Amino acid sequence: MDAMTETKVRELDLSETTLRAVNSLLQGRSVEGVDPLEAGESVVIRHARGAHAVAVGMDDPRRVVIQGSVGYFAAGMNQQAEVVIEGSAGVGVAENMMSGIVRVLGNASQSAGATAHGGLLIIKGDAGARCGISMKGVDIVVGGSIGHMSAFMAQAGRLVVRGDAGDALGDSIYEARIYVRGAVKSLGADCVAKEMRPEHVAELEELLTAAGFDDDPHEYTRYGSARKLYNFNVDNHSAY
Amino acid sequence: MDDIDLARRGLRQSATYDPATIHAIQRAAETGIYDIRGGGAKKRVPNFDDLLFLGATLSRYPLEGYRERCGTDVVLGGRHGAFPLHLDIPVTIAGMSFGALSGRAKEALGRGASEAGTSTTTGDGGMTPEERGQSKHLVYQYLPSRYGMNPDDLRKADAIEIGIGQGAKPGGGGMLLGQKISERVAGMRTLPMGIDQRSASRHPDWCGPDDLAIKMGELRELTGGEKPIYVKMGASRTYYDVKLAVNAGADVVVVDGMQGGTAAAQDCFIEHVGIPTLAAVPQAVQALQELGVHRKPDGVQLIVSGGIRSGADVAKALALGADAVAIGTAAMIALGDNDPRLEDEYRAIGSSAGYYDDYQDGRDPSGIATQDEELASRFDPIEGGRRLANYLRVLTMEAQTIARACGKAHVTHLEPEDLVALTVEAAAMARVPLAGTTWVPGTPVGM
Numbered sequence: 001m002d003a004m005t006e007t008k009v010r011e012l013d014l015s016e017t018t019l020r021a022v023n024s025l026l027q028g029r030s031v032e033g034v035d036p037l038e039a040g041e042s043v044v045i046r047h048a049r050g051a052h053a054v055a056v057g058m059d060d061p062r063r064v065v066i067q068g069s070v071g072y073f074a075a076g077m078n079q080q081a082e083v084v085i086e087g088s089a090g091v092g093v094a095e096n097m098m099s100g101i102v103r104v105l106g107n108a109s110q111s112a113g114a115t116a117h118g119g120l121l122i123i124k125g126d127a128g129a130r131c132g133i134s135m136k137g138v139d140i141v142v143g144g145s146i147g148h149m150s151a152f153m154a155q156a157g158r159l160v161v162r163g164d165a166g167d168a169l170g171d172s173i174y175e176a177r178i179y180v181r182g183a184v185k186s187l188g189a190d191c192v193a194k195e196m197r198p199e200h201v202a203e204l205e206e207l208l209t210a211a212g213f214d215d216d217p218h219e220y221t222r223y224g225s226a227r228k229l230y231n232f233n234v235d236n237h238s239a240y
Numbered sequence: 241m242d243d244i245d246l247a248r249r250g251l252r253q254s255a256t257y258d259p260a261t262i263h264a265i266q267r268a269a270e271t272g273i274y275d276i277r278g279g280g281a282k283k284r285v286p287n288f289d290d291l292l293f294l295g296a297t298l299s300r301y302p303l304e305g306y307r308e309r310c311g312t313d314v315v316l317g318g319r320h321g322a323f324p325l326h327l328d329i330p331v332t333i334a335g336m337s338f339g340a341l342s343g344r345a346k347e348a349l350g351r352g353a354s355e356a357g358t359s360t361t362t363g364d365g366g367m368t369p370e371e372r373g374q375s376k377h378l379v380y381q382y383l384p385s386r387y388g389m390n391p392d393d394l395r396k397a398d399a400i401e402i403g404i405g406q407g408a409k410p411g412g413g414g415m416l417l418g419q420k421i422s423e424r425v426a427g428m429r430t431l432p433m434g435i436d437q438r439s440a441s442r443h444p445d446w447c448g449p450d451d452l453a454i455k456m457g458e459l460r461e462l463t464g465g466e467k468p469i470y471v472k473m474g475a476s477r478t479y480y481d482v483k484l485a486v487n488a489g490a491d492v493v494v495v496d497g498m499q500g501g502t503a504a505a506q507d508c509f510i511e512h513v514g515i516p517t518l519a520a521v522p523q524a525v526q527a528l529q530e531l532g533v534h535r536k537p538d539g540v541q542l543i544v545s546g547g548i549r550s551g552a553d554v555a556k557a558l559a560l561g562a563d564a565v566a567i568g569t570a571a572m573i574a575l576g577d578n579d580p581r582l583e584d585e586y587r588a589i590g591s592s593a594g595y596y597d598d599y600q601d602g603r604d605p606s607g608i609a610t611q612d613e614e615l616a617s618r619f620d621p622i623e624g625g626r627r628l629a630n631y632l633r634v635l636t637m638e639a640q641t642i643a644r645a646c647g648k649a650h651v652t653h654l655e656p657e658d659l660v661a662l663t664v665e666a667a668a669m670a671r672v673p674l675a676g677t678t679w680v681p682g683t684p685v686g687m
Contacts, residue, residue, distance in 0.1 A: 023461045052454050057391050057462035073445070073458040077391040091454075092445035098390055111445040115386040117430070133444040134386060136430040153440060155430045172438075174431060230435040231418055234272040 141211035278599030290666030311650035317468020328357025334568035337363025340503030342616035350374030352628025385439035407500030410474025414439030419602035475520035482527035497546025504600035517546035525561030551638020559654035574631035
């Protein structure tokens, strides 16, 4: 990407252009009367005003800045793109993301990063309930605190919380790893605190740096699966 | 010892504690765990066998059986401007996962469905290349677990089916026991090999009908609005659920009755939760009619599943108002499941041909419901596909036979007026008269 291309920015205004047209452009579909985006051309989306499904389904290494807050499923199923939300995000931001970066400068509602397979989701503020639910490989870094039932059935990936975690953290967790700096109100079934070995300190430092934070990783506690519920055992009945 | 011998000895079987019940209690006491099995409800419930068609006589005019055309094609999913599915027959293949079934079985379903001109459906665990490759029309299930779910596969699909539940276990999630979590299945689902995998019963990023509308909006944004969106639900409060699904934006509604099969669930769940298919269809049709979208050019189509076995069942479902049906268990049987030629092997694992339902344990001798490579290799997907196509053709021809006898030039022209019921229960559920009377008992929901 040369310097000329890097500076090219397309402004799309959701008060003038339909959501379908905006998303179609971002996904590389043709839109009548609108020039297609060039490779590497950045996009600024104005007047998001809480719209749902903004910038979903991208599959392009493109930077998209959304001015204002967004509704449900912003940057859903993202692949490759870097999406910056200059506000707060509704339910399911970056749900099922496959790759790329999604950065929320405000807070995020529930189910942030749900089922996401890859990429990096950064939430500068707090995230609501079920953050990282069924995550499948994504990395999530939350600047503030997260709500209850976060990382429920989390399968893979890493969830970093600089603040506190709500009730039932990591309930029925599989192989995902959770790092929390603050207090955890309660742990869910089969989720336990684990030793911070050097490799965990190293990966946490890398994640914090990637998200733009410089905390001391040693202040964090690691949580993960006790792996006692992987196969049904009637003696564990009370855990379900 | 037969019943007569027992009676002569003064031994009387309890209707409450029959031998099966006694066995269930003993099994529970020995193992400490509930019985898990596959398949659908085994108890006898009012079903399509309890309905009869009124063939044409003097008051109706039949079509010539082997000469006059009786159409079978259906168009599904065009309500919101998506590219609808044009199917040659009104019988589709229900969602069954790769994981529950072998890759070869999934391929055979695609082959058979494509040869017969109809659609097949993925399941929990994602889309396999062999299934996509062999399926002319492939519906992609979008399920709570999102195992293997990715936007590329969504776009490869011909339609998207949002799974809310299934007839065997409305309100329940999925279950795939460790025996079937092979390396490939585990990889597709991002899970450790050999664990007992339980799928969530609720979607992770939305709850309730208002959220569902927003989720559909996202899926339409993702696919440029090109893919029809189905909503599949287990039959329970069907009248209300169908209304909610349609108002949320469904293009097609799939209603699965309690006879519909599953790969694995608790027996008590299968037998005691949900309602019979027969009771669900009129509720769904009523909901669609009240919303003005039943059998309209820009309407919402209804697919019915759960215990569809014959062309007569197909015809009866269509007569009650379905636009198409879906088959799962019957499709597996057509492929070769429960084949009596495998009787010795079924007996070796404690079952018998015609009774086998332990799909959860991965030892299916037919090679269909297994991830065991040796067992799966026995199954020939080309032969299986041919058998399925044959079966689908027979279902279609049988439905045509009945439709012609009722004077209909298209199978979807069949109507409730063509039906009567053999029992009071069936009459009340199906909302057709008891045979020989004008009596339709019961008060429909919402009235």
